[in-house]
Amino acid sequence: GQNIDQPTEMTATEGAIVQINCTYQTSGFNGLFWYQQHAGEAPTFLSYNVLDGLEEKGRFSSFLSRSKGYSYLLLKELQMKDSASYLCAVMDSNYQLIWGAGTKLIIKP
Amino acid sequence: DAGITQSPRHKVTETGTPVTLRCHQTENHRYMYWYRQDPGHGLRLIHYSYGVKDTDKGEVSDGYSVSRSKTEDFLLTLESATSSQTSVYFCAISEGLAAYEQYFGPGTRLTVT
Numbered sequence: 709g710q711n712i713d714q715p716t717e718m719t720a721t722e723g724a725i726v727q728i729n730c731t732y733q734t735s736g737f738n739g740l741f742w743y744q745q746h747a748g749e750a751p752t753f754l755s756y757n758v759l760d761g762l763e764e765k766g767r768f769s770s771f772l773s774r775s776k777g778y779s780y781l782l783l784k785e786l787q788m789k790d791s792a793s794y795l796c797a798v799m800d801s802n803y804q805l806i807w808g809a810g811t812k813l814i815i816k817p
Numbered sequence: 818d819a820g821i822t823q824s825p826r827h828k829v830t831e832t833g834t835p836v837t838l839r840c841h842q843t844e845n846h847r848y849m850y851w852y853r854q855d856p857g858h859g860l861r862l863i864h865y866s867y868g869v870k871d872t873d874k875g876e877v878s879d880g881y882s883v884s885r886s887k888t889e890d891f892l893l894t895l896e897s898a899t900s901s902q903t904s905v906y907f908c909a910i911s912e913g914l915a916a917y918e919q920y921f922g923p924g925t926r927l928t929v930t
C-alpha cells in the first residue's frame with residue numbers, strides 16, 4: 709500500500725530552527741508537496757520538490773531524496789505564527805496526492 | 818488568494834438524509850477535488866474532476882457522488898448520510914496535475930447525528 713509517515717507533534721522555541729521529516733512509500737512519484745495548515749483553516753501551499761536536493765524559499769526550505777523516500781521541511785527563525793500543522797503529500801503515478809497525517813508544530817516563547 | 822468558496826460552511830444533519838455540498842471557483846481551473854479530513858488521518862481524496870462532466874473516484878468514494886455541470890461548480894452529494902461521514906470536507910482546485918499546487922477552499926464541517 710501507499711504510506712506517508714511524519715511525526716505527530718513537535719515542539720520548538722521561538723527564534724530557533726526545526727526540521728520536520730517525512731518518509732514515503734508510494735506507487736510512483738511525481739513530486740512531493742509541503743502544506744501549512746493553521747487550526748480550523750484550509751491547507752496552504754509551501755513548497756514542491758521533484759528533483760533531489762534543497763529548495764529554499766525565505767525562512768522555509770524543503771529537501772528531497774528520492775532514493776531514500778525521504779523529505780524534510782526546515783523552518784528557520786521560528787515565529788509564533790508558525791504554530792500550525794505541516795502536511796507532507798506525494799503525487800503518485802496516477803497524479804493523485806497521497807497525504808501524511810500532518811505534524812503539529814508548537815512554538816514556545 | 819484563489820477564488821474558491823464552499824457552501825454551507827457548517828451543517829448538522831440526521832442519519833439517512835441526503836446532503837449536497839457545493840464548491841465554487843472563479844479561477845477557471847480545469848481540475849477540482851473533494852477531500853475529507855479526519856483526526857489522525859491525512860486528507861483523503863473522495864472524487865475529482867478533470868473537466869465538465871468528467872469525474873473519477875478517489876480513495877474513499879463509497880457513499881459519495883459528484884457532479885460538475887459547469888467549470889466553476891463541483892457538487893458533492895452524500896446520498897444517505899451516515900455518522901462515519903462526519904468530517905471536515907475540503908474542495909481544492911488546480912490548473913494542472915504534475916507540479917501544480919492545489920488551492921483549497923475554506924472547508925465545510927459536516928456533522929451527522
